[in-house]
Amino acid sequence: MDVHVVDHPLAKARLSTMRDARTDSAAFRAALHELTVMLVYEATRDVPVKTERIHTPVARTEGYTLAKPPLLVPVLRAGLGMADQAHKLIPDAQMGFVGLARDEETLKPTPYLESLPESLADRPVLVLDPMLATGGSMEYTIRLLTGRGADDVTAICALAAPEGLAHLEKTGLPVRVVTASIDERLNDSGFIVPGLGDAGDRQYGAV
Numbered sequence: 719m720d721v722h723v724v725d726h727p728l729a730k731a732r733l734s735t736m737r738d739a740r741t742d743s744a745a746f747r748a749a750l751h752e753l754t755v756m757l758v759y760e761a762t763r764d765v766p767v768k769t770e771r772i773h774t775p776v777a778r779t780e781g782y783t784l785a786k787p788p789l790l791v792p793v794l795r796a797g798l799g800m801a802d803q804a805h806k807l808i809p810d811a812q813m814g815f816v817g818l819a820r821d822e823e824t825l826k827p828t829p830y831l832e833s834l835p836e837s838l839a840d841r842p843v844l845v846l847d848p849m850l851a852t853g854g855s856m857e858y859t860i861r862l863l864t865g866r867g868a869d870d871v872t873a874i875c876a877l878a879a880p881e882g883l884a885h886l887e888k889t890g891l892p893v894r895v896v897t898a899s900i901d902e903r904l905n906d907s908g909f910i911v912p913g914l915g916d917a918g919d920r921q922y923g924a925v
């Protein structure tokens with residue numbers, strides 16, 4: 719499985735703000751917005767473009783647009799904090815939504831929302847979720863997408879645990895991961911260590 723760590727000083731700085739327990743919700747959301755721009759920028763580095771002749775005020779030249787704008791899929795709640803920034807970078811993108819809440823005891827995802835186009839054949843998909851912990855939520859989401867024909871899926875995560883990456887790899891699903899950090903491990907409660915806590919609660923408050 720292709721895992722790309724965006725190891726840039728500006729990404730590390732935003733992630734550190736998110737990790738810091740003193741960061742309040744507004745500052746956490748702002749840092750996640752800025753980090754999302756960097757992660758999506760890197761994730762789309764090699765996407766195909768189409769060219770057309772355009773005129774500048776001075777001369778004719780080549781203009782570029784994305785050949786296949788991706789479907790953006792934030793995983794609610796926490797992924798909602800990445801959706802607008804990704805959409806600003808790729809205004810032509812369509813957006814689908816998946817809502818999952820991890821059961822605190824079993825650590826399995828409980829689905830509560832699914833709003834996706836019927837067919838995803840020949841469409842790249844960017845899944846937006848700041849946290850890849852056990853990998854159960856990402857696996858669930860990717861299975862929804864591949865069930866609709868997707869075979870080009872990129873998971874964009876602020877943080878990933880080695881256990882979650884190993885789990886995703888074992889599934890054999892067609893996914894590539896772009897993240898700002900592979901952290902040390904999961905703790906007994908399934909939280910990423912050192913991590914940043916609960917990414918949904920830190921943005922929107924505890925439920």
Ligand SMILES: O=P(O)(O)OC[C@H]1O[C@H](OP(=O)(O)OP(=O)(O)O)[C@H](O)[C@@H]1O
Binds near residue numbers: 793
């Ligand atoms: O890899 P996993 O072990 O499945 O954990 C990762 C999931 O946990 C978080 O969501 P959570 O269930 O806390 O929901 P929330 O976004 O509403 O807080 C996170 O945003 C992922 O979706």
Ligand SMILES: O=c1cc[nH]c(=O)[nH]1
Binds near residue numbers: 915
């Ligand atoms: O550390 C973790 C693990 C799962 N979900 C979170 O929001 N944080």
Ligand SMILES: [Mg+2]
Binds near residue numbers: 796916919
């Ligand atoms: Mg949560």
